[in-house]
Amino acid sequence: MSQSRELYDAVLNGNAKKAHEATQAALEAGFAPMTLITESMVPAMDEVGRLFEAEEYFVPELLLAGRAMRSAMELLRPLLATAGEKMSVKVIIGTVKGDLHDIGKNIVASMLEGSGFEVVDLGSDVAPERFVAAVEEYKPQFVCMSALLTVTIPAMKTTIDALNAAGLRTRVKVLVGGAPVTPRYAREIGADGYSESASGAVTLVRRMVAIA
Amino acid sequence: MSADKVRIRLEPLSVVVEVPRGEPLLSSISQLGFEFPCGGTGFCGGCKVRVLAGSVLVTEQDLSAFSPEELAHGWRLACQAHAETSIVLECVQWHMDVLTDDSGQSALKPGLRKHGLGIAIDLGTTTIAAQMLDLASGDILAVETDLNPQSAWGSDVMSRIRAALTGTDLTTIVRSKLQAIVLNLARGRELEIDEVVLVGNTVMHHLFAGLDVEPLSRAPFESALLGEQSFSPQELNWPLSSACRIRFLHCLGGFVGSDILAGIVAIGMPSADNLTALVDLGTNGEIAIGSRRGILCASTAAGPAFEAGTIRMGMRAVAGAISRVFYSNANMQATVIGDGEARGICGSGLVDAVAAGLQSGAILPSGRIANRTKIFPVCEPVVLDQADIRELQLAKAAIASGFRLLLKCLGASADDVQSIYLAGAFGNYVQIDSAIGIGLIEAPKTCIHAAGNAALRGAKALLLSKEESALPEIAHVSLAAEPNFQDEFVNCMTFPRMKHIPEAH
Numbered sequence: 001m002s003q004s005r006e007l008y009d010a011v012l013n014g015n016a017k018k019a020h021e022a023t024q025a026a027l028e029a030g031f032a033p034m035t036l037i038t039e040s041m042v043p044a045m046d047e048v049g050r051l052f053e054a055e056e057y058f059v060p061e062l063l064l065a066g067r068a069m070r071s072a073m074e075l076l077r078p079l080l081a082t083a084g085e086k087m088s089v090k091v092i093i094g095t096v097k098g099d100l101h102d103i104g105k106n107i108v109a110s111m112l113e114g115s116g117f118e119v120v121d122l123g124s125d126v127a128p129e130r131f132v133a134a135v136e137e138y139k140p141q142f143v144c145m146s147a148l149l150t151v152t153i154p155a156m157k158t159t160i161d162a163l164n165a166a167g168l169r170t171r172v173k174v175l176v177g178g179a180p181v182t183p184r185y186a187r188e189i190g191a192d193g194y195s196e197s198a199s200g201a202v203t204l205v206r207r208m209v210a211i212a
Numbered sequence: 213m214s215a216d217k218v219r220i221r222l223e224p225l226s227v228v229v230e231v232p233r234g235e236p237l238l239s240s241i242s243q244l245g246f247e248f249p250c251g252g253t254g255f256c257g258g259c260k261v262r263v264l265a266g267s268v269l270v271t272e273q274d275l276s277a278f279s280p281e282e283l284a285h286g287w288r289l290a291c292q293a294h295a296e297t298s299i300v301l302e303c304v305q306w307h308m309d310v311l312t313d314d315s316g317q318s319a320l321k322p323g324l325r326k327h328g329l330g331i332a333i334d335l336g337t338t339t340i341a342a343q344m345l346d347l348a349s350g351d352i353l354a355v356e357t358d359l360n361p362q363s364a365w366g367s368d369v370m371s372r373i374r375a376a377l378t379g380t381d382l383t384t385i386v387r388s389k390l391q392a393i394v395l396n397l398a399r400g401r402e403l404e405i406d407e408v409v410l411v412g413n414t415v416m417h418h419l420f421a422g423l424d425v426e427p428l429s430r431a432p433f434e435s436a437l438l439g440e441q442s443f444s445p446q447e448l449n450w451p452l453s454s455a456c457r458i459r460f461l462h463c464l465g466g467f468v469g470s471d472i473l474a475g476i477v478a479i480g481m482p483s484a485d486n487l488t489a490l491v492d493l494g495t496n497g498e499i500a501i502g503s504r505r506g507i508l509c510a511s512t513a514a515g516p517a518f519e520a521g522t523i524r525m526g527m528r529a530v531a532g533a534i535s536r537v538f539y540s541n542a543n544m545q546a547t548v549i550g551d552g553e554a555r556g557i558c559g560s561g562l563v564d565a566v567a568a569g570l571q572s573g574a575i576l577p578s579g580r581i582a583n584r585t586k587i588f589p590v591c592e593p594v595v596l597d598q599a600d601i602r603e604l605q606l607a608k609a610a611i612a613s614g615f616r617l618l619l620k621c622l623g624a625s626a627d628d629v630q631s632i633y634l635a636g637a638f639g640n641y642v643q644i645d646s647a648i649g650i651g652l653i654e655a656p657k658t659c660i661h662a663a664g665n666a667a668l669r670g671a672k673a674l675l676l677s678k679e680e681s682a683l684p685e686i687a688h689v690s691l692a693a694e695p696n697f698q699d700e701f702v703n704c705m706t707f708p709r710m711k712h713i714p715e716a717h
Contacts, residue, residue, distance in 0.1 A: 055598040098430030151429035
């Protein structure tokens with residue numbers, strides 16, 4: 001058995017305290033940190049995404065699962081660092097300038113992190129120059145942008161233009177999402193991908209990693 | 213959209229359908245709940261619509277049903293029309309009863325008497341309510357209600373902002389509508405009008421005054437020009453006496469405008485000893501809590517669920533809408549407006565239905581429909597699906613979390629609030645038990661009161677009072693910038709656990 005059932009259940013049920021305890025117990029029982037991520041947490045977050053798609057789960061359950069996942073990651077992250085293990089794919093994420101709505105972005109960030117990607121969350125109301133600086137600093141493979149207002153989505157284009165101007169555009173894949181964003185708009189502004197849901201964003205990143 | 217299709221949008225519900233070009237409206241818009249009372253023969257006139265955008269050819273029946281002037285204004289019989297281009301239609305049968313206010317001077321705070329005539333206008337995002345008063349006696353002499361003509365550019369303030377930023381002149385559009393309303397009220401007494409007072413949210417304020425709405429289009433959503441805007445009739449091109457003063461009262465901050473200021477005045481918050489609250493339940497929910505010692509206000513994006521806007525079988529409170537639902541003896545019982553067959557559900561019915569579902573156990577506190585079908589039957593053939601309930605969860609969480617955060621900012625708890633007034637049409641019709649049942653309002657029933665059109669009542673009080681009465685400080689709180697907002701919003705998404713009603717046998 002390479003899965004910690006307790007950790008899987010704790011993440012699925014959004015119980016942060018139990019997730020922390022289960023991780024502790026699993027580590028003491030000899031589980032490798034990376035195994036806990038790939039065999040317990042990733043499948044649990046996949047199931048959370050599936051339940052959300054199936055309308056069984058809603059925003060509170062997603063955010064609770066994300067919280068549980070992060071409480072387990074707090075224990076695992078330092079161990080991964082000392083073991084020299086690296087998560088292969090890095091994603092930076094933020095809501096665009098002028099937009100403070102970050103619940104959707106937080107869900108995507110949790111789901112990506114729970115799926116084994118390293119996520120740098122820049123928060124909300126992120127100016128194009130901050131995206132550019134973060135790409136230079138963290139050297140991610142992906143830049144994810146979210147906007148919830150029709151009046152703020154033009155900032156997605158401004159950000160892509162800024163990445164172009166800084167000569168960084170070809171180094172990253174740009175993914176966009178948020179209620180008013182459409183696949184067509186994503187194409188028009190030159191984004192590499194669009195997803196209408198959080199679990200769709202995970203699938204998209206996985207697929208693009210497989211291609212790249 | 214392919215070239216051989218056209219798009220029909222029906223206002224004020226803003227529902228859209230795409231149909232093949234040239235299709236009769238008779239077959240294409242009845243699926244949206246539009247009714248043809250005489251079956252489409254062109255005789256009854258019950259399907260009359262006004263073309264707001266695009267064009268519809270005049271038919272023979274139109275010539276007999278309408279005057280040349282009405283035809284020029286775009287009036288048509290929908291049953292005779294074909295969709296040759298994409299069109300936007302205003303549907304008279306969907307005009308809701310616009311809430312006005314029948315309190316005259318006696319019911320308002322007695323101020324120093326003035327002379328002449330005055331007009332108070334509540335310029336809402338969706339509707340306009342206006343009254344002409346005798347400033348000496350306070351008597352209401354005339355009432356006018358109408359739809360805000362800007363509705364053709366979207367039902368919420370954000371879409372109006374976008375339209376204005378992309379070059380649509382919404383200022384001229386609303387000023388000429390209000391000019392017509394003022395002239396209808398005055399009916400020849402134009403030169404006796406001394407004063408016109410307008411109230412509305414910040415976007416209505418800016419668009420009426422012709423101010424730049426760009427600062428309202430991005431975080432932190434603060435305009436520097438929130439003050440009272442005053443005009444002479446010449447500036448607006450309104451044929452009133454040159455001595456008449458036209459004032460759009462000042463905004464409170466963010467999107468919270470003078471309609472809430474007027475509401476605060478109407479419910480007596482500025483002189484209250486204990487904490488009093490005003491909750492305006494619309495697409496943009498607005499909340500004010502305070503007393504004579506100071507007032508805080510905030511706006512919160514509730515979305516259109518309380519108007520059943522995003523609900524699959526949602527409709528306005530017109531004939532065929534389920535307006536009330538009870539749960540008793542293990543049965544759902546529904547009241548349908550007009551006593552006919554149920555065709556859909558309106559906002560108050562939606563809140564009732566979900567409260568009843570929580571009582572019966574058919575809906576779980578998480579919001580999930582308990583059975584596997586994901587369908588919650590309300591009254592044959594009307595059902596709610598899982599997404600409908602999610603919409604309501606988001607809307608009620610926006611209001612409830614805003615209320616909790618304002619209380620926190622005041623350093624108060626829910627027990628400190630003596631009275632909560634629900635303003636707006638939805639607040640007037642929602643069952644208070646059900647509002648409590650879904651956790652929309654978290655207070656004992658005895659504290660909660662319907663306030664009617666508090667904005668118009670307050671505007672009249674402000675029109676009639678001769679001197680600016682001193683108000684306590686009213687501060688605006690930007691909820692989205694509050695660090696706890698996300699957590700509180702998500703916390704408020706679940707429904708309260710209900711005591712199951714024992715079944716009576």
